[in-house]
Amino acid sequence: MLARVIETIYWMARYLERAENIARLINVNSHLLLDLPKGISPGWEPLIDITGTRAQYLDLYNDFSESNVITYLVTDIKSPASLRFALNAARENARTTRDVIPQEAWEQLNTLHFYASEYINYAQRKTKRFDYFNSIITYCQTLNGLLADTMNRDAGYLFLQIGRYIERADMSSRIIDVRTTNLLNQNNHLEFHPLANIQWMSVLKSMTAYQMYRREVQVNISQEQVLTFLLKSKVFPRSIYFCIAEVARNTNPLPKSEAVLSLINQTLTNLLSKQANDFTQHSLHVYLDKIQVFLTQIGGELNNTYFQFGHNSQSNVQYAINHIKPANSIM
Amino acid sequence: MTIQWNDYNVRQAQDELIDEHNQPRTVARRLIHHLASYSDEELDTARTAAELAIKLMGITFTVYHESGGAIDRAWPFDIIPRIMPNTEWQMIEAGLKQRVHALNLFISDIYSKQQIIKDRVFPAELLANSENFRPQCMDITPPLNCWSPICGSDLVRDQQGTMYVLEDNLRVPSGVSYMLENRSVMKRVFPDFFEDYTILPVDDYPSQLFATLAALSPRPTANPTVVVLTPGIYNSAYFEHAYLAQQMGCELVEGRDLVVENDNVYMLTIEGPEQVDVIYRRVDDLFLDPKVFNPDSLLGVPGLMQAWAKGNVALANAPGAGVADDKVVYAFVPKMIKYYLNEEMLLPNVPTYLCFDPKERDFVLNNLDKLVVKPANASGGYGMLIGPIASKKQRKQFAEFIKENPRNYIAQPTLALSTVPTLINHHIEPRHVDMRPFILSGHTTQVTTGGLTRVAMVPGSLVVNSSQGGGSKDTWIVDEEACLTC
Numbered sequence: 001m002l003a004r005v006i007e008t009i010y011w012m013a014r015y016l017e018r019a020e021n022i023a024r025l026i027n028v029n030s031h032l033l034l035d036l037p038k039g040i041s042p043g044w045e046p047l048i049d050i051t052g053t054r055a056q057y058l059d060l061y062n063d064f065s066e067s068n069v070i071t072y073l074v075t076d077i078k079s080p081a082s083l084r085f086a087l088n089a090a091r092e093n094a095r096t097t098r099d100v101i102p103q104e105a106w107e108q109l110n111t112l113h114f115y116a117s118e119y120i121n122y123a124q125r126k127t128k129r130f131d132y133f134n135s136i137i138t139y140c141q142t143l144n145g146l147l148a149d150t151m152n153r154d155a156g157y158l159f160l161q162i163g164r165y166i167e168r169a170d171m172s173s174r175i176i177d178v179r180t181t182n183l184l185n186q187n188n189h190l191e192f193h194p195l196a197n198i199q200w201m202s203v204l205k206s207m208t209a210y211q212m213y214r215r216e217v218q219v220n221i222s223q224e225q226v227l228t229f230l231l232k233s234k235v236f237p238r239s240i241y242f243c244i245a246e247v248a249r250n251t252n253p254l255p256k257s258e259a260v261l262s263l264i265n266q267t268l269t270n271l272l273s274k275q276a277n278d279f280t281q282h283s284l285h286v287y288l289d290k291i292q293v294f295l296t297q298i299g300g301e302l303n304n305t306y307f308q309f310g311h312n313s314q315s316n317v318q319y320a321i322n323h324i325k326p327a328n329s330i331m
Numbered sequence: 332m333t334i335q336w337n338d339y340n341v342r343q344a345q346d347e348l349i350d351e352h353n354q355p356r357t358v359a360r361r362l363i364h365h366l367a368s369y370s371d372e373e374l375d376t377a378r379t380a381a382e383l384a385i386k387l388m389g390i391t392f393t394v395y396h397e398s399g400g401a402i403d404r405a406w407p408f409d410i411i412p413r414i415m416p417n418t419e420w421q422m423i424e425a426g427l428k429q430r431v432h433a434l435n436l437f438i439s440d441i442y443s444k445q446q447i448i449k450d451r452v453f454p455a456e457l458l459a460n461s462e463n464f465r466p467q468c469m470d471i472t473p474p475l476n477c478w479s480p481i482c483g484s485d486l487v488r489d490q491q492g493t494m495y496v497l498e499d500n501l502r503v504p505s506g507v508s509y510m511l512e513n514r515s516v517m518k519r520v521f522p523d524f525f526e527d528y529t530i531l532p533v534d535d536y537p538s539q540l541f542a543t544l545a546a547l548s549p550r551p552t553a554n555p556t557v558v559v560l561t562p563g564i565y566n567s568a569y570f571e572h573a574y575l576a577q578q579m580g581c582e583l584v585e586g587r588d589l590v591v592e593n594d595n596v597y598m599l600t601i602e603g604p605e606q607v608d609v610i611y612r613r614v615d616d617l618f619l620d621p622k623v624f625n626p627d628s629l630l631g632v633p634g635l636m637q638a639w640a641k642g643n644v645a646l647a648n649a650p651g652a653g654v655a656d657d658k659v660v661y662a663f664v665p666k667m668i669k670y671y672l673n674e675e676m677l678l679p680n681v682p683t684y685l686c687f688d689p690k691e692r693d694f695v696l697n698n699l700d701k702l703v704v705k706p707a708n709a710s711g712g713y714g715m716l717i718g719p720i721a722s723k724k725q726r727k728q729f730a731e732f733i734k735e736n737p738r739n740y741i742a743q744p745t746l747a748l749s750t751v752p753t754l755i756n757h758h759i760e761p762r763h764v765d766m767r768p769f770i771l772s773g774h775t776t777q778v779t780t781g782g783l784t785r786v787a788m789v790p791g792s793l794v795v796n797s798s799q800g801g802g803s804k805d806t807w808i809v810d811e812e813a814c815l816t817c
Contacts, residue, residue: 002584002600003588095573098577107387107389111387255603306601
């Protein structure tokens with residue numbers, strides 16, 4: 001499969017996952033705000049921090065009001081953090097890979113794109129908002145299902161998975177980082193922090209992890225258990241460990257995958273090296289930062305090994321042609 | 332209010348569905364009855380459903396703006412199909428096969444012995460001034476000696492009901508994807524229509540196209556690597572390039588995905604370079620290879636022409652095939668058919684006046700108000716003068732153009748193209764149409780069942796090009812006998 005097409009599929013998957021994550025973030029935040037007591041309500045500001053674009057946001061707006069944050073994260077076509085931007089980018093990428101993506105999936109993506117822009121004003125209306133984002137999540141999931149059940153399991157599909165899980169791991173690490181701010185106390189004594197329980201619950205909910213946490217962990221909510229689950233769970237499909245393990249699983253069958261795999265394994269080792277009960281606010285932040293650096297490096301290595309080849313560096317190509325395998329199906 | 336067929340005004344032109352007594356033609360009877368039973372609301376629903384289907388199926392075309400931007404637009408589609416009896420179609424099909432056969436022989440002759448010039452059937456000076464003649468292609472024999480495996484010819488019907496070939500597109504004819512997608516939209520929106528009729532299917536085209544291309548492979552492999560070469564996402568026909576690649580299961584490549592090494596062509600895959608056997612190129616000749624043609628081209632592949640000349644890769648259509656696209660060459664097709672095949676032309680040409688001939692030029696200059704003047708090598712309906720509706724100033728300007736460069740202009744009588752009923756708001760009004768069938772040549776010759784029907788949406792307009800506000804319709808070839816019983 002063409003190197004250029006592979007790169008495009010990878011980015012399409014990332015943008016789709018990003019769009020779904022934005023929809024989830026806003027829906028979860030709307031609900032959290034209804035649950036949390038006024039005094040500890042974080043408002044809408046953390047969402048901007050999760051996207052990591054605080055400076056860009058403050059260039060455009062001077063407060064973190066609900067309507068400004070939603071405009072920035074949903075409707076503003078110029079904001080690279082917005083749902084619309086992500087969906088446009090996903091569609092444009094899909095358009096250049098239509099020969100690889102199943103027709104039904106392409107139509108589903110058009111349906112999603114059409115729905116999202118047609119009803120975009122629902123995002124600002126409290127009574128419509130939940131249904132709007134829920135539909136977007138459902139469309140994204142339908143699309144994933146269509147791709148899973150209609151697409152050949154070739155390199156294209158592997159890169160679809162790799163893109164999706166790298167994006168999700170990245171988003172999960174940002175959510176954990178932002179949502180746990182000021183939540184870790186050095187003594188780790190939850191009993192001194194009467195609202196800690198409900199706040200850790202909200203961290204789980206930010207990752208759509210509450211129900212699965214309950215099934216898996218059962219014990220009461222505690223910092224150690226929550227962090228262990230979100231960082232290292234081998235069964236929860238949004239935990240960082242799970243996502244990176246999926247990246248590894250999908251990289252494994254690719255040609256020339258040694259360098260990428262070794263980097264992924266380092267990331268996993270690093271991820272598992274820390275005990276959740278040791279974390280302080282600062283050390284958790286440093287730890288998550290390191291994971292993000294690893295994710296960036298994995299992206300860079302994928303670029304070097306697979307995409308860069310499509311950028312046609314002459315020496316690269318000449319070497320490869322001189323070492324080409326003879327045509328195998330001559331009659 | 333439902334459709335008022337009694338108000339339907341068949342003008343001076345022939346109508347494809349309604350006869351001169353304002354009665355539906357045999358093949359159209361059931362459709363007209365069916366549509367007459369629709370309420371305004373149902374019609375609206377049907378049209379909206381078709382528009383939505385087009386949006387969701389992502390059927391688009393790209394238009395350029397003077398400001399320099401390109402916009403991806405939903406494909407314009409009218410829900411009332413054009414219907415043609417199979418008996419008539421069979422005759423047209425035979426005529427097209429004959430024509431394309433002669434054209435391929437002509438191109439092959441022009442790039443080798445030029446016997447037709449030596450025998451004084453085709454004037455040498457026309458070749459010397461031909462914009463699309465490529466001297467670089469002399470003495471090259473492409474696979475199967477087939478220069479234009481894919482041809483799209485435009486057909487029009489005049490007042491008297493005669494079908495003419497208006498022009499041939501032997502370079503990179505586009506539109507076939509819309510023909511196929513129009514049918515899928517119709518099937519989604521009007522499944523009940525398809526129960527009424529036996530409509531001949533169109534959807535075997537992609538597999539025929541693939542077989543045509545694969546047959547050109549220079550390497551005798553069982554599974555030649557066939558790719559579609561596109562100029563990229565900003566090309567107006569990008570949708571079609573992606574669509575055909577998808578339908579054929581080929582890679583859609585851009586120039587930057589290909590390299591030439593030791594006169595072989597490779598595409599850059601994640602596994603490494605993979606040799607390419609056949610390129611269905613949708614890039615114009617002059618952009619194919621910066622080493623031979625336009626040196627600034629970023630769309631092409633350096634060294635591609637030499638790889639092709641050495642016979643290591645097949646290009647469809649072959650570079651230089653456009654020499655027969657020329658509207659002056661068009662005028663010689665009847666003579667070509669006689670010369671190469673010793674047959675009479677089955678499907679007539681529109682009478683054409685060649686301005687390079689002094690006598691015909693004088694006639695053209697004296698009758699500019701009655702004629703359509705066309706440049707020899709433009710497409711998309713640009714640069715034309717439609718005499719009867721042009722202003723005095725425009726006619727004067729064209730007279731100058733013709734005098735300056737007579738070789739570059741031809742003129743034809745203004746044909747009142749036939750019409751098809753078209754849904755305009757809640758009314759049915761006649762709109763002029765043409766039709767572009769696609770002809771595949773190689774070991775055998777195959778013609779699409781019908782073709783792409785394009786419709787001029789502006790009342791009275793004859794310009795059907797989608798870049799200039801044209802729309803399109805599904806085209807049905809039906810068995811007439813089955814229609815007699817209703």
